[in-house]
């Protein structure tokens with residue numbers, strides 16, 4: 557199989573120093589299946605998308621087999637920032653109208669809200685402590701001009717999401733605990749932070765308890781057949797399935813299905829986590845907020861204080877997973893972190909990791925049928941904690957025909973367009989990043 561990224565991007569070394577891995581034990585896993593197998597619905601990829609689809613289909617009594625080339629939630633699901641928040645698309649309102657008609661922007665916002673509420677409700681059912689915190693999400697202005705823009709958009713944003721957006725002017729930043737190189741803030745009371753691995757682990761437990769089957773370390777390299785009679789082929793296994801869900805997001809192969817070739821653009825995101833900060837260190841920087849936050853840069857930084865006092869800080873990663881570029885990413889992360897939070901320049905970084913998120917040419921997720929019987933949920937544009945979870949549930953709803961009461965927007969079911977630059981599209985992102993970097997400096 558051919559991938560857009562070199563093999564180093566699939567090396568576990570990029571995830572091995574994830575903070576989340578140190579917060580819970582790896583689950584007991586069954587042995588990979590061998591030989592000829594049969595299932596009703598085969599789900600490829602056991603991250604948020606696959607796990608949520610498996611959970612609902614298994615609850616409906618369907619025979620489900622969840623497959624992953626590695627262990628469950630090995631992909632972005634086990635290594636993200638844990639922002640359960642609005643987002644999942646990068647399309648402008650004009651582009652949303654093109655995809656979804658006049659109602660496109662409204663439909664998309666309804667979907668974003670529904671995704672966050674969906675996870676909120678689900679967590680209430682999972683008997684698990686996932687280290688929740690934060691009352692919604694805060695956007696921090698990186699320049700005075702950016703704050704003026706936030707001020708202008710606050711009422712409209714609030715109206716769009718049916719909430720009240722709260723502005724924090726520069727002079728109140730310190731009392732609100734937003735100490736750092738920021739010039740004001742806007743908070744939308746939607747979303748919360750969580751430990752993504754604990755959430756995924758609880759989901760896996762619930763899906764297995766509902767009757768889903770699991771075959772870890774099972775990479776599918778070919779999908780043959782048609783609706784009602786697919787054959788999935790791995791190195792040691794052949795699985796007959798009536799329907800198939802592809803939930804492989806940033807780890808998708810270019811060549812597994814023609815419908816995916818040149819349609820997805822995996823991009824790296826990278827995170828550092830500090831050791832727990834002392835009260836004195838927190839005070840020195842003036843950051844005592846529990847809000848999850850990001851800044852107004854086009855190439856944004858995302859950050860939050862974790863419940864145990866550590867600070868998590870993430871941003872776009874490299875465009876190559878090779879060692880030289882990863883060292884440069886590591887240096888840039890530290891540079892940007894200390895530029896925004898100078899009082900913490902000498903604080904130890906205890907954890908650091910990277911993973912692949914995924915963009916589509918339509919700049920919205922695809923959640924629907926690629927062809928009869930073959931479904932996919934992917935392309936959350938770096939915001940898949942809520943949206944990936946919701947996509948999995950939507951696919952279960954679509955496949956079973958059983959109404960889960962979830963809104964499934966037509967604009968996420970439009971065929972994925974091809975990227976113009978073919979295999980050069982990853983490297984072409986260098987120019988995009990360079991351009992956005994200039995925008996952020998003016």
Ligand SMILES: Cc1cc2nc3c(=O)[nH]c(=O)nc-3n(C[C@H](O)[C@H](O)[C@H](O)COP(=O)(O)OP(=O)(O)OC[C@H]3O[C@@H](n4cnc5c(N)ncnc54)[C@H](O)[C@@H]3O)c2cc1C
Pocket residue numbers: 600601602603604605606623624625626627628629630631632633634635636637638639640641774775776777803804805806807808809812824825826827870909910911912913914933934936937938939940941942943944
């Ligand atoms: C560093 C980082 C930080 C992020 N932070 C946030 C955040 O704070 N909030 C947020 O909302 N989103 C965030 N994201 C994005 C979010 O993590 C993803 O959108 C989401 O986890 C995608 O889930 P998924 O289940 O669709 O895919 P993944 O979790 O990536 O899982 C895909 C799985 O498919 C498997 N697979 C691939 N091909 C095959 C095959 N052929 N056969 C079998 N298995 C296969 C892989 O092994 C993998 O486990 C972040 C992403 C990264 C990388």
